[in-house]
Amino acid sequence: MTDKAEGTLLYLDGVNKTFDGFRAINNLSLVLAPGEMRAIIGPNGAGKTTMMDIITGKTKPDTGDVLFEGSTDLTRLDEAKIANLGIGRKFQKPTVFESHTVEDNIALALKARRGPWATLFHRTGKAEQDRIDELLTTTRLIDKRRFLAARLSHGQKQWLEIGMLLAQEPRLLLVDEPAAGMTDAETAETAILLKEIARTQSVVVVEHDMTFVRDLGVKVTVLHEGSVLAEGTLDAVSSNPKVVEVYLGR
Amino acid sequence: MITGFLLNGFDTRARVVFALLIAIAILVPAANLLLPPDHPLHVPTYMVTLMGKYFAYAMLALSVDLVWGYCGILSLGHGAFFALGGYAMGMYLMRQIGTRGVYADPILPDFMVFLNWKELPWFWYGFDQFWFAALMIVLVPGTLAFVFGWFAFRSRVTGVYLSIITQALTYALLLAFFRNDMGFGGNNGLTDFKDILGYNIQADGTRATLFALTVLAVAIAFALASAVTRSKLGKVLVGVRDAESRTRFLGYRVENYKLFVWTLSAVMAGIAGALYVPQIGIINPSEFDPANSIEAVIWVAVGGRGTLVGAIVGAITVNFGKTWFTGALPELWLFALGGLFIFVTLFLPKGIVGTVQAWWAGKRASAPAATLKPEPAE
Numbered sequence: 001m002t003d004k005a006e007g008t009l010l011y012l013d014g015v016n017k018t019f020d021g022f023r024a025i026n027n028l029s030l031v032l033a034p035g036e037m038r039a040i041i042g043p044n045g046a047g048k049t050t051m052m053d054i055i056t057g058k059t060k061p062d063t064g065d066v067l068f069e070g071s072t073d074l075t076r077l078d079e080a081k082i083a084n085l086g087i088g089r090k091f092q093k094p095t096v097f098e099s100h101t102v103e104d105n106i107a108l109a110l111k112a113r114r115g116p117w118a119t120l121f122h123r124t125g126k127a128e129q130d131r132i133d134e135l136l137t138t139t140r141l142i143d144k145r146r147f148l149a150a151r152l153s154h155g156q157k158q159w160l161e162i163g164m165l166l167a168q169e170p171r172l173l174l175v176d177e178p179a180a181g182m183t184d185a186e187t188a189e190t191a192i193l194l195k196e197i198a199r200t201q202s203v204v205v206v207e208h209d210m211t212f213v214r215d216l217g218v219k220v221t222v223l224h225e226g227s228v229l230a231e232g233t234l235d236a237v238s239s240n241p242k243v244v245e246v247y248l249g250r
Numbered sequence: 251m252i253t254g255f256l257l258n259g260f261d262t263r264a265r266v267v268f269a270l271l272i273a274i275a276i277l278v279p280a281a282n283l284l285l286p287p288d289h290p291l292h293v294p295t296y297m298v299t300l301m302g303k304y305f306a307y308a309m310l311a312l313s314v315d316l317v318w319g320y321c322g323i324l325s326l327g328h329g330a331f332f333a334l335g336g337y338a339m340g341m342y343l344m345r346q347i348g349t350r351g352v353y354a355d356p357i358l359p360d361f362m363v364f365l366n367w368k369e370l371p372w373f374w375y376g377f378d379q380f381w382f383a384a385l386m387i388v389l390v391p392g393t394l395a396f397v398f399g400w401f402a403f404r405s406r407v408t409g410v411y412l413s414i415i416t417q418a419l420t421y422a423l424l425l426a427f428f429r430n431d432m433g434f435g436g437n438n439g440l441t442d443f444k445d446i447l448g449y450n451i452q453a454d455g456t457r458a459t460l461f462a463l464t465v466l467a468v469a470i471a472f473a474l475a476s477a478v479t480r481s482k483l484g485k486v487l488v489g490v491r492d493a494e495s496r497t498r499f500l501g502y503r504v505e506n507y508k509l510f511v512w513t514l515s516a517v518m519a520g521i522a523g524a525l526y527v528p529q530i531g532i533i534n535p536s537e538f539d540p541a542n543s544i545e546a547v548i549w550v551a552v553g554g555r556g557t558l559v560g561a562i563v564g565a566i567t568v569n570f571g572k573t574w575f576t577g578a579l580p581e582l583w584l585f586a587l588g589g590l591f592i593f594v595t596l597f598l599p600k601g602i603v604g605t606v607q608a609w610w611a612g613k614r615a616s617a618p619a620a621t622l623k624p625e626p627a628e
Binding site for chain 2 (some may be wrong): 168
């Protein structure tokens with residue numbers, strides 16, 4: 001088992017999860033190479049969010065292996081530990097700290113010691129301030145740094161959350177529907193932003209918006225009823241008869 | 251490191267409030283002790299004690315605001331920590347009575363002689379020493395909060411469920427302390443105190459000193475709470491309040507943060523209780539009454555949740571109202587309190603201080619230059 005996982009960043013094999021008799025994840029296997037960007041598509045209820053919950057430790061699978069970097073068993077760790085290993089997660093609904101300023105949102109996410117004593121006596125240094133400025137520039141929020149996050153538009157909140165993910169300096173980013181609720185222009189900008197990020201980090205994007213997935217131009221995995229239905233380029237999977245049936249047959 | 255941490259917590263408003271509290275701690279006792287009784291600014295002793303009680307409540311309110319206002323933990327049982335601190339102080343005061351009690355037993359407090367007990371229970375040992383009692387005032391509420399929080403937060407009990415458990419905690423303690431065989435004086439509690447650290451507890455000087463110490467304790471608690479809430483830890487706490495799962499997925503272990511602030515808050519409440527008891531002259535199980543804890547939450551709501559100053563303002567305002575009401579229209583007090591809570595929830599959801607703050611911020615924002623000009627980075 002570990003032999004196959006060697007050299008992978010994320011390795012899921014034979015994962016099952018049942019909620020009250022409903023098989024949310026059914027013998028799911030998925031492998032992600034270091035530095036890879038992957039898009040995951042699938043109809044509602046295909047198990048996309050549950051899969052993210054399992055990777056990030058929110059949900060424990062009933063059976064199966066979930067390994068990070070070939071050897072770390074994620075099923076034994078809690079959310080905080082997994083986050084500190086270097087797995088960042090963006091929620092479907094943008095989740096930022098609304099009563100903090102944009103800048104403080106980034107500052108809280110910055111990679112640093114996470115214990116209560118460390119944060120109690122923490123002082124923001126020059127290096128941290130520079131890093132915050134850099135991230136605010138990347139996410140195009142530099143002129144809104146003093147705004148409360150609650151005042152941002154929906155799209156800006158999405159970007160702020162992506163900025164917070166980057167601040168964690170994760171090795172793997174899980175991004176749930178980043179383009180949801182965005183205008184076409186914002187969607188295109190988001191695709192550019194994610195592609196920039198993917199140059200240095202591995203990214204898994206769950207998305208409904210096919211134009212957006214096409215903009216990303218990466219390998220696509222189609223989930224259906226908790227397992228992988230097809231894998232390949234967007235053109236290959238969209239001409240796959242099984243995929244067509246799932247998407248159009250109902 | 252520590253001084254930097256404390257200074258960082260002191261913005262202009264905190265400095266003003268701190269200075270004001272220190273001034274009260276000095277001026278009120280001075281007006282009581284130094285001015286002759288017929289002087290117009292003379293503060294009578296009963297007034298000093300009454301205000302001392304309000305400030306002890308203000309400290310309890312501060313502790314509630316710390317967990318509720320900043321971390322979203324609605325405790326309906328903070329009165330338990332307050333009462334435990336009070337009992338620890340009461341036990342010390344009981345043992346100071348010595349042979350001056352009705353039964354004149356040098357060791358056993360009156361109620362134990364009355365119950366025909368032959369020797370002091372083990373948990374009363376050490377309370378003849380002030381330092382030991384002082385340690386217990388901090389340790390007993392702190393340990394109970396730590397153990398309670400350890401289980402509750404680790405099991406991820408949140409929201410209404412947590413509030414109900416805290417309510418059950420104080421109610422369980424109420425029932426336990428009512429029992430005579432618990433060894434804390436049962437229904438009557440601990441009273442008839444004579445002196446504290448060798449000073450007559452009834453004397454004007456002692457009362458004025460206790461008042462000054464209470465206000466000083468409020469000032470220190472306020473400074474500490476300001477520093478904690480303005481630190482990065484404080485920002486994490488607000489993060490937990492507003493988006494707990496986001497905080498978790500950023501890699502913060504939320505239960506440890508809750509446990510930290512919960513324990514700190516319980517210790518603060520315990521010290522408040524210990525300062526309350528010598529001024530009131532009695533501690534009995536009714537202090538564990540769930541209604542007391544709920545009242546403390548109302549003080550914070552009225553003053554302004556999540557502002558710290560609001561907790562102090564709310565506790566003093568509501569209790570002043572209570573004193574006036576229970577004197578003038580005693581049967582209407584509970585209706586007035588209920589009405590006040592509804593009024594504040596509907597019309598002043600941010601409380602007195604929160605509303606003033608929002609109004610002030612709005613006034614500043616309407617001056618156009620102020621918003622456009624970027625503030626210098628800290």
